[in-house]
Amino acid sequence: MKIADTAQSEGPSVFAQAAELELRNVSKRYPGQREPAIGDLSLTVPAGEVCVLVGPSGSGKTTAMRLINRMIPITSGDILLGGRSVLERDPRQLRREIGYVIQQVGLFPHQTVGENIATVPRLLGWPKDRISARVRELLELIGLDPQEMTRRYPAQLPGGQRQRVGVARALAADPPLMLMDEPFGAIDPINRARLQDEFLRLQEMVKKTVVFVTHDIDEAIKMGDRIAILRDGGVLAQYDTPREILTHPADEFVAQFVGADRGLKRLALTKVAELKLAEPNGLRADLRADGRADGVRRVSAETSVRDALSLMLTEGGEALTVVDGDGRVEGLLTLGVIEQLLADEAAEPAGDAAEPQPEGPR
Amino acid sequence: MHEFVEAFRFIAHNGAVSGAPGLPSLTHLTLETLRVAAIGLAIAVAVALPLGVWLGHLHRGSFVAINVGNIGRALPSLVVLAVGDAFLGLGLTVVELALVILAVPPIVTNAYLAVDGVDADLVDAARGMGMSGLEILRGVELPLAVPLLFAGVRTAAVFVVSTTTIAALAGFSGSLGDVIDNETSYHFSGVLGAAICVAALALAVDGALALVQRALTPQGLRAGALELSSDTAHAATIV
Amino acid sequence: MTFAALAAASGPVIPNFAAQSSSCEIHNRLFCAGWVSRNWGPVLWPALRQHIVLALVAVAIGFVIAMALALAAHRYGWLERPTTLITTILYTIPALALFELLAAPVGLNVFSAEIALVSYTLLILFRNILAGLRAVPAEVLDAAEGAGMSRTQTLLRVELPLALPAIVAGLRIAIVTIIALATIVYVVYDRGLGVPIHTALGEGPFKTELIVAGGLSILLALLADGLLVIAQRLLTPWARIRTS
Numbered sequence: 001m002k003i004a005d006t007a008q009s010e011g012p013s014v015f016a017q018a019a020e021l022e023l024r025n026v027s028k029r030y031p032g033q034r035e036p037a038i039g040d041l042s043l044t045v046p047a048g049e050v051c052v053l054v055g056p057s058g059s060g061k062t063t064a065m066r067l068i069n070r071m072i073p074i075t076s077g078d079i080l081l082g083g084r085s086v087l088e089r090d091p092r093q094l095r096r097e098i099g100y101v102i103q104q105v106g107l108f109p110h111q112t113v114g115e116n117i118a119t120v121p122r123l124l125g126w127p128k129d130r131i132s133a134r135v136r137e138l139l140e141l142i143g144l145d146p147q148e149m150t151r152r153y154p155a156q157l158p159g160g161q162r163q164r165v166g167v168a169r170a171l172a173a174d175p176p177l178m179l180m181d182e183p184f185g186a187i188d189p190i191n192r193a194r195l196q197d198e199f200l201r202l203q204e205m206v207k208k209t210v211v212f213v214t215h216d217i218d219e220a221i222k223m224g225d226r227i228a229i230l231r232d233g234g235v236l237a238q239y240d241t242p243r244e245i246l247t248h249p250a251d252e253f254v255a256q257f258v259g260a261d262r263g264l265k266r267l268a269l270t271k272v273a274e275l276k277l278a279e280p281n282g283l284r285a286d287l288r289a290d291g292r293a294d295g296v297r298r299v300s301a302e303t304s305v306r307d308a309l310s311l312m313l314t315e316g317g318e319a320l321t322v323v324d325g326d327g328r329v330e331g332l333l334t335l336g337v338i339e340q341l342l343a344d345e346a347a348e349p350a351g352d353a354a355e356p357q358p359e360g361p362r
Numbered sequence: 363m364h365e366f367v368e369a370f371r372f373i374a375h376n377g378a379v380s381g382a383p384g385l386p387s388l389t390h391l392t393l394e395t396l397r398v399a400a401i402g403l404a405i406a407v408a409v410a411l412p413l414g415v416w417l418g419h420l421h422r423g424s425f426v427a428i429n430v431g432n433i434g435r436a437l438p439s440l441v442v443l444a445v446g447d448a449f450l451g452l453g454l455t456v457v458e459l460a461l462v463i464l465a466v467p468p469i470v471t472n473a474y475l476a477v478d479g480v481d482a483d484l485v486d487a488a489r490g491m492g493m494s495g496l497e498i499l500r501g502v503e504l505p506l507a508v509p510l511l512f513a514g515v516r517t518a519a520v521f522v523v524s525t526t527t528i529a530a531l532a533g534f535s536g537s538l539g540d541v542i543d544n545e546t547s548y549h550f551s552g553v554l555g556a557a558i559c560v561a562a563l564a565l566a567v568d569g570a571l572a573l574v575q576r577a578l579t580p581q582g583l584r585a586g587a588l589e590l591s592s593d594t595a596h597a598a599t600i601v
Numbered sequence: 602m603t604f605a606a607l608a609a610a611s612g613p614v615i616p617n618f619a620a621q622s623s624s625c626e627i628h629n630r631l632f633c634a635g636w637v638s639r640n641w642g643p644v645l646w647p648a649l650r651q652h653i654v655l656a657l658v659a660v661a662i663g664f665v666i667a668m669a670l671a672l673a674a675h676r677y678g679w680l681e682r683p684t685t686l687i688t689t690i691l692y693t694i695p696a697l698a699l700f701e702l703l704a705a706p707v708g709l710n711v712f713s714a715e716i717a718l719v720s721y722t723l724l725i726l727f728r729n730i731l732a733g734l735r736a737v738p739a740e741v742l743d744a745a746e747g748a749g750m751s752r753t754q755t756l757l758r759v760e761l762p763l764a765l766p767a768i769v770a771g772l773r774i775a776i777v778t779i780i781a782l783a784t785i786v787y788v789v790y791d792r793g794l795g796v797p798i799h800t801a802l803g804e805g806p807f808k809t810e811l812i813v814a815g816g817l818s819i820l821l822a823l824l825a826d827g828l829l830v831i832a833q834r835l836l837t838p839w840a841r842i843r844t845s
Contacts, residue, residue, distance in 0.1 A: 071747060096749035106744025110762045110839045155842045169748075179747075223692050365705045421801040436779045438821035441815035445800060448806040473775040524695030528785065530698075532802055542788075543698055550705075557701035567691050 015124030019176035021045040022067070026077035028063055035075070037063050037077070040233030045226070047176075050203060050210040052224035056216060056257070059212045059235030064178050068211065069098045081177060096120050098169030099178035099208070103185045105162050107154040111208045113139075113165050114150035120173040127334040138168040141202065167199065171206065178210045184219070196222055218257055220248070221265060229254050243269055247345050263342065264306055270307050272322055273301035275341055277331025298323050301330055305341070308333055368551030369558055377555070382547055389537075392559055395537040398454070398529075399522045399567075402461025406518060410466040414473025414514075415507070419499050427474035434467020440524040441534040452534045457526070464525055466578040472514025476507035505580045512575040516568055523564045536564070602802065626809070634808040640810075644797055649817050651792035656779045656825075659715055663722030670723070671730035672756075681731065696721070696782050700789045703727025714783075714790040717729035721782060722775040733764030764839055769833040773826050780822040784815075794818045 022044045027091065029036040030068040038060040045051040053061040066072045068079055070091045078088045086094055107116050114135045121131045139146040142164040154162055163183060170178055184192045205209065214220055220227045221242040229245065231253055238250035246266040249255040259265065298321040299308050312320055312335065320333040372379075372549040377388035386394075442463055446456040480503045488498045504511075530539025541548050541556035548556070625633035670688075674680040692755070694702070697722065703713040720756045737760050745755045761768075788796035801810035836839070 071743075090670050092751050094749070095747055098747075100747030102743055102747070104738075104740035106738075106740035106742075106747075106765075108741060108745070108759055109738075110759075110837070123749055123754070153839045157840065163732060170612060259736075284721065320627045363705055369705075422795070429667055432773075432777065432826060433823075435774065436781060436819050438781040438818050440784045440795065441796060441811075441818060444802055444806055444811050445815065447802070448808050448811055494824065500603075517753070520693050527697050531788070531799070541699060542701060553701055554705055557698040560698035561702065563691065564693050564695050564698070599632065 005102060017174060017176060018047040018207055020047045021051075021082075021177055021209055022080040023064070023068075023209065024080065025076045025277060026064070026067060026079060026234075027075050028060070028072065029075045030069060035233055038067075040077070041230075041234050041238060042235060043228055043239050044078075045209055045211065047209050048207040049225040050212055050223055052212045052214060052220040052227045053230060054214050054220040054227060054257075055230035055237075056232075057215065058232050059230040060232075061215075061230050062229070064180055064234060065121055065181055065211055065213050067098060067181055068177075069093075069095050087312065096173060097175050097177070099173075099175040101163075101166050101178065101180040101183045102171045103182040104165040106166060107169070109160055112151075113144075113152050113154065113157070113344050114148060115168045117172050119169055120175075124173055126173075134172060138172060141171075141205075143198065159187055160195060161193060163187060164198070167202070171202075171208075176209060178208045179198075180210060180212045182214055184210075185214070185216075199223070208215065218265070221269070226301050229257060247348065248329060264309075266342075266345065267306035267338070268304045268348075270302060270305045270341065271301065272299065272303050272305055273330070275305065275333070275337055278319070278334050278337055279323055279331065297321065298329075301325075309338060310327075364426075365551060365554055369546055369554035372548075372551050372555035376546075377541070377546055377552070379552060382472055383570065385547065386540075388419050388556070388559060390539075391536075391540060391556070391564060395523065395526050395539075395560075395563065398457065398537060399461070399519070399526045400440075402526070403465060403515075403519050405458065406462045406465035406522070407515060409462065410469035411473050414470040415477050415499070415504070415511075417470075418474040418477025418479075418507070419503060421478055421493070424478065427471055427518045431467045431471030434464065434471075437464060437477070439464055440531060443525070443529050443534070447532045447534075449586045452529070452532055456534070457529050457534050460529075461522050465522050468517045468521065469514045470513075471518070473507070473511050475516070476510035477503050480506045480512070491504075504582070508575065508579045509583065512571065512578075514577070516571045519567050519571055520564050523560070523567055527560050556596045603843055606832065611707045619676075627633055628804055629808050631808055632633075632812060636809050637813055644810075645813060645817070648792075648794045648797050649816065649821070650820065652780070652783055652794045655714060655718065655783045655786060655793050656776060658778050659718035659779050659783075660772065663719045663726055664772065666719065667723050667726030667771075668730055670727050671734065674727075674731055675734045684727060687723070688727055691720040692724040694832075696785050697788065700785065700837070709789050711790055711792070714786045714792070718779050718782060718786070722779060724772050725778070726768075728836045729767045729774075730764065731766030733771075734760055736767065737763045762837075765837050766833065769836070773829045776825045776829065777822045780818060780825060784818055806820075 011098050023041055026038060026041045027036055028038040041060075041064060043051070055063060063072060066080075067074050068086065070086060074087065081094075081098075107113075110120075115134075117135045117138055118131045121134060126134075132213070135150060136146040139149055144161065144164065149165075153166070157165065163186075166325070167180075167183070170180075184195050189194060200223065210222055212220075214223075218315065222240055226239065226241055227245055228239045231237045237257075238245055238254045240250075242265065246258060248261070248263045249258055255262070297315055297318065299311060301322050301324045305309075308320060310346065312318065320335050322330045324330050373388060377385065391395065398560075413425060417427050421531045439460075443452070446452060446460050450456045450459075484502055484506070485498055488502045495503065496522070519563055526537045527539035527542065530537055530543040538556045540559050542553050544555050568578065623633060623635050625635050646672060670684050671682070674684055691699075696717065699717045703716055705714045707716065724755040741759060741763070742755065745759045752757065783793045784798060786793045787799050794817055797810050797814040801807040801814065804810075
């Protein structure tokens with residue numbers, strides 16, 4: 001077996017660490033069923049981006065994902081990874097190049113954490129020391145101590161750690177594409193938020209192309225560079241950045257799916273630092289220990305506008321002093337400032353989904 | 363294979379052997395085998411079944427219940443019978459004693475596992491509805507325990523029939539084993555014929571018990587009497 | 602003619618009563634150490650050795666056949682019912698009868714003995730192996746397939762290791778059952794611990810020989826069981842972990 005540097009083991013390397021994924025007129029029909037599970041789905045995920053497939057149950061989002069690594073046979077259409085059709089490849093080889101994370105994790109109970117993570121590298125025939133180095137590297141990456149964890153068994157780990165190991169296992173052979181099917185669905189809300197943050201941090205570092213399936217629109221907004229909202233039969237209702245979807249939902253279905261509070265959701269996307277703040281107007285802010293200064297609350301510039309608004313409302317609509325990391329006053333946040341933000345966004349024309357809009361730091 | 367033809371002829375003649383008029387007929391021997399086996403099984407069931415069921419209901423004594431099965435399986439029928447013969451003399455009582463000793467373990471173990479293994483949630487729900495321990499046993503645990511329980515009884519039944527015939531090797535007369543052990547008088551065709559009868563008898567007994575099991579299995583659980591138990595824990599000790 | 606008949610026909614053959622029978626033997630006490638030490642070499646040890654070989658060969662062959670059947674039934678579910686039916690029938694036929702039935706076509710030799718013993722292992726091994734394979738959680742299989750394992754790799758690296766507890770449980774039952782059953786083998790093939798037991802029965806019965814030969818069979822069975830328990834502990838370290 002040829003030893004590969006990346007997961008790629010057939011033919012010349014077309015991509016390094018992240019590949020573009022294209023679904024071209026993909027359809028899936030089950031025999032004996034009148035309606036297709038997926039009718040005609042086309043979308044492109046640029047390399048290095050997280051695309052979230054979200055929709056109600058029956059929308060075919062998991063089906064679509066499983067078509068990509070050929071766990072389910074495709075009825076018609078094509079799927080191209082890095083420009084190459086997945087249909088022409090040997091399914092087993094293909095899957096060794098695609099990270100696969102499922103909700104129940106599916107860690108092998110009879111193998112240690114280290115052995116689990118080493119699964120695909122072993123299938124690819126990596127030399128032993130390379131594998132152990134990689135296992136160590138990945139455990140550190142996901143925030144677990146290699147000394148302790150390598151020899152533990154999955155049954156000894158709490159759910160959150162198990163899922164992290166599952167993600168590490170998927171990343172082990174440095175695949176150009178990651179498929180994640182409701183990976184944090186079985187975790188409690190607190191740990192789920194933590195895992196989501198961790199994954200976003202990881203993604204900053206490894207910049208993989210990711211297809212992430214969820215039914216939770218809030219998770220989609222948080223995790224996705226782009227969101228594909230699917231309705232019944234795998235029909236693409238809207239494929240856009242989270243901001244676009246929240247500001248300009250394509251139709252009634254999307255608007256409903258996103259939720260009546262999409263105005264507030266939008267505010268979560270922006271940090272206070274990005275706003276045009278009001279001048280302090282000579283308000284001498286004596287900063288006191290409890291954060292209050294002359295009757296005006298202070299808030300970090302890194303706070304999301306939504307959380308800042310929530311704070312403002314609890315304080316009775318008063319203005320908030322915005323401070324940066326060093327405690328310097330940047331400006332004043334008032335309801336008026338927020339209103340202006342919403343007005344500006346509404347005035348923007350609907351963005352073109354084909355052009356990737358660089359998102360500000362989340 | 364002409365021996366089989368001869369064997370069937372032997373059976374057709376009800377075990378009569380030319381030149382040896384005093385030999386008991388096959389029918390007689392078969393019925394005797396059945397009688398001896400039935401008594402042994404009945405006693406074993408009477409002793410072991412309530413014990414296993416009760417222990418399973420209380421979820422106590424698992425170590426004993428399971429290891430009795432293990433040890434029982436290690437006892438060769440012939441040895442138990444021979445020991446009985448050596449120390450007590452092989453009469454009907456001693457043979458029955460041996461049968462009971464050999465039949466109790468599978469019945470106890472399977473009865474225990476069957477009742478102990480009933481879904482705890484169901485028992486909990488029943489208790490929550492106000493059913494007493496005995497009512498739970500009768501209404502929930504026993505009906506659900508039937509398949510596994512009967513597996514134990516059927517195993518024991520076949521084992522008992524088998525041991526009854528083996529008793530002839532130890533010197534006990536009064537079963538089809540007599541023929542198998544007595545080739546001088548019956549010739550090989552007779553031995554073969556009796557072997558066929560023994561096999562048929564065992565299959566018939568098992569089949570009859572399978573029908574009883576089917577009759578006693580609650581509607582909702584009914585599947586083939588030969589259904590494979592998909593529960594690993596049960597598979598581990600059912601025989 | 603069966604061996605038993607031969608033995609009976611030629612009158613009592615007493616290889617183990619030497620001319621110098623001690624008083625212990627003459628009085629047929631429970632346990633005559635002298636007799637045991639004198640006859641360990643010529644009678645008891647060979648019988649024990651033969652017994653071990655008989656049992657091991659039977660379980661080994663039975664395991665191979667049962668594994669093949671279980672793998673087939675795991676792949677093609679419809680095979681389960683007929684296989685269970687046939688192996689159940691084989692299991693239900695009493696040992697004495699099965700030995701004789703096989704002796705007709707096959708003869709009074711090791712083959713009759715082994716074929717019968719193998720038949721008795723099939724039901725329990727088939728059932729346990731299949732149950733073990735089926736108990737593998739669906740998400741584990743999904744993850745294995747998603748990682749790019751071939752069918753064979755999934756079977757060898759994931760399914761069979763996880764099925765080990767059930768497989769070993771089946772082997773335990775099989776080996777113990779066969780060791781006990783092998784005491785009857787002598788009616789068609791004069792090997793195994795059944796031989797001294799049979800001889801002892803013809804002598805009174807001779808208690809010492811009976812106790813020792815019978816005891817050896819029981820001890821052998823318990824030993825085999827114990828060894829398999831240890832083997833299982835060694836092979837499945839994950840099974841002992843308490844979930845956190």
